Amino acid sequence: MKRGFFLFRTHHAQIGHALRHGLFCAFSVLFSVCISALCFISYTMTDKTPEAKAETPEVTVIARFSTYYGDSSENRKHNIALAAGLIDGTVVLPEDEFSFNDTVGGRTAARGFKTAYIIENGVYVEGTGGGVCQVSSTLYNCALLADLCITCVHPHSLPVSYVAPSFDAMVSSASDLRFANTLSAPVTLKMKADGRYLSAEIVGVSGGAKIRRRSELTGTIPNKTEYVEDDTLAPGEERIDSYGRQGLKSEGYLEYFLNGELVRTVRIRKDTYLPQTRIILRGKQTALPDNGGTLPPQPVAGDRGENATTVSFV
Numbered sequence: 001m002k003r004g005f006f007l008f009r010t011h012h013a014q015i016g017h018a019l020r021h022g023l024f025c026a027f028s029v030l031f032s033v034c035i036s037a038l039c040f041i042s043y044t045m046t047d048k049t050p051e052a053k054a055e056t057p058e059v060t061v062i063a064r065f066s067t068y069y070g071d072s073s074e075n076r077k078h079n080i081a082l083a084a085g086l087i088d089g090t091v092v093l094p095e096d097e098f099s100f101n102d103t104v105g106g107r108t109a110a111r112g113f114k115t116a117y118i119i120e121n122g123v124y125v126e127g128t129g130g131g132v133c134q135v136s137s138t139l140y141n142c143a144l145l146a147d148l149c150i151t152c153v154h155p156h157s158l159p160v161s162y163v164a165p166s167f168d169a170m171v172s173s174a175s176d177l178r179f180a181n182t183l184s185a186p187v188t189l190k191m192k193a194d195g196r197y198l199s200a201e202i203v204g205v206s207g208g209a210k211i212r213r214r215s216e217l218t219g220t221i222p223n224k225t226e227y228v229e230d231d232t233l234a235p236g237e238e239r240i241d242s243y244g245r246q247g248l249k250s251e252g253y254l255e256y257f258l259n260g261e262l263v264r265t266v267r268i269r270k271d272t273y274l275p276q277t278r279i280i281l282r283g284k285q286t287a288l289p290d291n292g293g294t295l296p297p298q299p300v301a302g303d304r305g306e307n308a309t310t311v312s313f314v
Contacts, residue, residue: 221247
């Protein structure tokens with residue numbers, strides 16, 4: 001009897017313990033679910049607050065620049081479009097450096113470039129890839145306006161017509177245009193040539209400042225005049241073969257604006273461009289006699305001297 005009662009008490013205690021343990025577990029699970037739901041709701045509300053959206057940087061066109069080339073030869077237009085197409089779409093990551101020569105590659109006939117005028121040792125001559133320097137100069141100016149860090153740039157030996165002095169960027173197999181992305185996000189380089197205008201755009205996250213270029217002429221270098229004999233011209237006749245141009249001394253500046261106010265001016269370059277010689281073609285002069293350039297004395301018609309003769313000037 002005692003044993004039966006003991007077993008009953010023991011069994012009853014075990015059932016009560018199990019029930020209490022089950023209720024505790026159920027309560028624990030329910031509590032965990034509630035906490036998780038509250039955390040999810042809190043995270044969702046925090047993620048959708050206006051403050052979180054304001055921290056997202058806006059990707060826009062942060063700089064654009066264009067130059068005119070509509071009066072160029074067809075070969076030059078072809079070279080400009082080809083080089084621009086090779087650059088279009090290039091992405092430069094933060095702290096990476098862009099190289100014009102690495103991106104465009106060699107300007108050779110095998111790669112599709114044609115013959116057009118280039119500047120060589122201060123003289124215009126025909127060469128493969130003529131016109132590519134307008135692409136590098138257009139992109140260079142756009143990079144300046146985007147506030148990218150220019151790490152390598154070279155001026156032409158002569159002033160060019162498509163950009164102001166001290167804002168050109170000459171490229172060759174030995175001279176490159178390079179700049180680094182010092183902004184907080186990647187930038188995409190876009191270039192387009194429509195047959196008249198060559199345009200460059202840089203898309204990314206702006207650094208905030210508005211930048212304006214300023215070219216300042218600081219001096220001129222007189223040019224010389226050279227006369228060249230030309231057998232096709234009449235004696236003494238002259239014809240201008242090349243008008244020439246004075247040389248220039250210039251400086252390039254960048255002006256930084258915040259909220260419409262000028263806050264900083266930086267001189268970025270100081271350049272000298274060679275003068276171009278004025279060339280005049282001249283017909284050869286008639287050869288003069290060997291007696292110092294004077295004709296022998298001639299008898300005058302009507303003279304009665306013994307040696308007088310009649311002279312007819314034809």
